[in-house]
Amino acid sequence: MPAFRLASIAVTLLVGSLVGCSPAPAGSDAKPSPQASSAGSGSAAPGAPAGGNDLSLAEAIAKLPDGTEDRAGYERDSFHLWIDADKDSCDTRREVLLAEAVKAPEQGARCALTGGEWLSYYDEVSVDAATKLDxxxxxxxxxxxxxxASNWDADRRERYANDLGAERSLVAVTAKTNRSKADRDPAEWLPPASSAQCTYGADWVGTKLRWSLTADNKERAALAKLAQDCADTVVKYEVAP
Structure with missing residues (x-):
């Protein structure tokens, strides 16, 4: 399992009692609290906050490049999903499940997972089977x-789709919430748990900054409105290689 994922579990235990934008019971968020939200780990890459500097959510939103959305030519198959980058028999999906488990599952041949427990931070639902998670x-x-991403080559799209180099790009959540969200942006969808919304805003903005993705006017306005209620939310990110 990538080292940052193991580290993120320890960090989660340490920050679980911090105050977020909407306080939740300690340890209830499977991801770090909004005050520790980031989209990357290790030393900063060019263009990222340097020297450990943090950005407020509002400051991070202001750094998003402007753009207009264009879905022409999109096919989901343009992104190669769930690779086994380190050849340990656990693909990207299973790496995330192993990293985010509240109670570790048993790992069998070919990284088959049985048992275990997870907390879907979008809706604060506890899950006891990996098959119930997206x-x-x-x-x-x-x-x-x-x-x-329409301008990227296939290799960069694959790296985006399997981004284990950042703690915030991929998250294990209930299938219900993932499918409710579909491909909508924060102007159209936010997590149903109010305690998750500041964290989600930071995750969204940090991921876009990490991959130099643009934001349109409607999306930016929705994020700015969210940021008004997330004054303590901090965003860290590293530009993807």
Whole structure:
């Protein structure tokens, strides 16, 4: 399992009691609290906040490049999903499930997972079977295409679709919430749990900044409105290689 995923579990335990934009019981958020939201780990890449500097959600939104959405030519198959990058028999989906488990599942041959427990932070629902979870691209593939990925080559789209180099790009959530969200942006959909919304806004903006994706006017306005209620939310990110 990638080292940052193991580290993120430890960080989650440490920050679980911090105050977020809408307080929730300690340890109830499977992801770090909004005050620790980031889309990357390690030292900053060019264009990212340097020297450990943090951005407020409003400041991060202001850094999003402007753009207009264009879905012409989009096909989901343009993004190669769930690769086994480190050849350990666990593909991207299973790596996320292993990293985010509240109670670790048993790992069998070919990374078959049984048992375990997870907390879907979008809706604060506890889940006791991996088959009940989807791995959500915080910024959906179609939205990424609209916002700049249509100009990428196949290798970069594959890296985006399987981004284990950032803690915030992929998240295990209930199938119900993932399918309710579909490919909608924050102007059209936010997590049903109010305690998740500041974290989600930071995840969205950090992921877009990480991959240099644009935001249109409607999306930017929705994010700015969200940021008004998320004054303590911090965004960190690293530009993807």
């Amino acid at each position: 791995i959500d691209h915080v910024v959906p593939l179609a939205e990424a295409w609209d916002s700049g």
